[in-house]
Amino acid sequence: MRFRRAPKAKLGIDMTPLIDVVFLLLIFFMVSTTFVANPGIKVNLPTASSQPISEKPETLEVTLTKGNRVYLNGQEVDLKNLKSGLSTLAEGKTPPGLLIRADGDVPHRQVVTVMDQAHQVGITQLSIATTQPER
Numbered sequence: 001m002r003f004r005r006a007p008k009a010k011l012g013i014d015m016t017p018l019i020d021v022v023f024l025l026l027i028f029f030m031v032s033t034t035f036v037a038n039p040g041i042k043v044n045l046p047t048a049s050s051q052p053i054s055e056k057p058e059t060l061e062v063t064l065t066k067g068n069r070v071y072l073n074g075q076e077v078d079l080k081n082l083k084s085g086l087s088t089l090a091e092g093k094t095p096p097g098l099l100i101r102a103d104g105d106v107p108h109r110q111v112v113t114v115m116d117q118a119h120q121v122g123i124t125q126l127s128i129a130t131t132q133p134e135r
Contacts (some may be wrong), residue, residue, distance in 0.1 A: 018024055046104040048130035060123070062114050064102040070114075078108070083117040090121055097125035 043065055062082070064069040064122055072085045090096055098118045102111050115126055 002105060036078040039106055043103045044100050045101065045131045047133045058096040058128075059099050060096050060129045061099045061101060062086075062088065062118075064100070064106045064110055064114065066103045066105045068106075068110070077111065082114065083121060086118055086121045086123065090123060095122050095124060097127060098123045099129055 041061060061071075061072075061073055065071075070079050070082060072082060077085050086098075086122070100111060100114055100116075111128075118126060
């Protein structure tokens with residue numbers, strides 16, 4: 001007499017709870033993480049008590065650092081080549097705005113030079129970035 005053997009149950013690990021935990025951790029870290037704008041460019045902005053103005057999405061950004069470095073949208077450029085960089089980025093679009101992030105120790109002459117080059121390209125909406133005074 002031949003008896004049939006009962007089929008053996010396949011052993012395995014259920015991955016569903018592990019995947020749930022990983023997704024919950026991923027969501028937690030995404031929500032709790034803060035992002036810093038331009039973490040590589042250190043600028044000590046001057047303070048002002050005025051309220052911030054909302055930026056347009058097509059706003060260009062020029063950063064002037066204490067070490068006489070100039071950055072256009074996060075990329076370092078020479079002050080002499082800034083005009084051509086601005087014209088390239090503003091080409092074929094409605095005139096974008098320009099946000100100037102100048103360190104408090106940058107000479108006024110350098111800020112005026114950037115403003116003049118932007119005006120020559122056709123950018124007329126200029127903003128200067130500041131920080132709120134501590135209370």
